[in-house]
Amino acid sequence: MKQPSPFWEILPNRVRRNYHGGALLSAFNGEPAATDGNRPEDWIASTVVAKNPGMPPVPDEGLTSIRSPDGKIHLLKSLLDAEPAYCLGGNHWREKETGLGFLAKLLDSSMRLHVQAHPTAAFSQKYLNSSYGKFESYIILGFRKGTSPCLRLGFQHAPTPETWRHIIETQDIAAMDACFEPIPLNVGDIWIVPGGMPHAIGEGVLMLEVMEPSDWVVRCEFSRNGVVVPPEGRFMGRDLDFCLRIFDYTQYSVSEIRRRCQLQPVILSKTDHLTMEELVGRSHTGCFGIKKYCFDNGGGLLPAPASIQLLFVVSGDGTLVCGGHEARLRRGQRFILPASGPGASVHLPPETSLELLVCTP
Secondary structure, eight states: OOSOOSOEEEOOOEEOOSSOBOHHHHHHTTOOOOOOBSOOEEEEEOOSOOOOTTSOOOTTTTOOEEEOTTSOEEEHHHHHHHSHHHHHOHHHHHHHTTOOSOEEEEEEOSSOOOOEEOOOHHHHHHHSSOSOOOOEEEEEEEEOTTOOOEEEESBSSOOOHHHHHHHHHHTOHHHHHTTOOOEEOOTTOEEEEOTTOOEEEOTTEEEEEEEOSOOOOEEOOSEETTEEOOGGGTSTTSOHHHHHTTOOOOBOOHHHHHHHHEEOOEEEEEOSSEEEEEEEOTTTOSSOEEEEEEEOTTEEEOOOOSSOEEEEEEEOEEEEEETTEEEEEETTOEEEEOTTSOOEEEEOOTTOOEEEEEEEO
16 A cells, blocks of 8 residues: 555444344444344454354454545455554554554344353463453443343342352353343443453443454353354353353442443543543553544544544534545444544534544554
């Protein structure tokens, strides 16, 4: 790539999972109406191959494709490998080579997900030969009509490791359910899920999920709503005894979970044209950050990046102008801006506003 693009549009990237959903993704992205199925996630910034043991293999499943203003399409991973300094920034490239440093996806659940947990980075480095665990963050974007979405997070009635093993082995779902109390969700909520903490996203939730770039998962429920997790998809290719070491068996009340895991936005700056808020920062994870940019009064300049940026449009309608090129901004659109690219700006019609979520390594 002799003349790297000033930005890239991210193309839809639906990925199979062991639960159903996805209809809201089509509506949010402005696509034709669709039904729910086994592709309930859109991996919008991924250099990670999806792990779907027990399903027929799909080449490069999970890897994000991008399109430059001249219409050329590339894998994001291939772009970062070819132009790491331009795209990622020198400091990031030297520290993490060509890895993006995070995985971002849209998720739409028509059912409660299976109870699961993910390893910490320390556990992955020690036992899984991986640099990353799977610390997660959730930005709640919307709900399905007629649902009262909730989240299971941490044990409110903690079992011992021996009892938890018995519950999983026997698939005693009533006993598993009794370990949790549902936590109601609201649009705009910001949550983090540390590695090791058992959790399950509830029915009817549309959200942006940003996490460490891995697909490590331990699934505790083997069947839910007719969706069966095959044996090879339950324990990361290990056995149950190995996976039992991943869990945090601390007992947390709902109020304790809210104090530990529900974040409040912090205003970083505010002008007539742009309000910047930090949603997830370095005090929560060293892997990535998430900010919210709210543009008003005709728009303005995007803050100069120190590293690669994922731009995701939550609401509004406008135009991205960068390096002599333009692209429409509307709900569901997403773009990659390189660290060393030209300055970019957002232009809005009079008396309108636009909200962006911005993810960086």
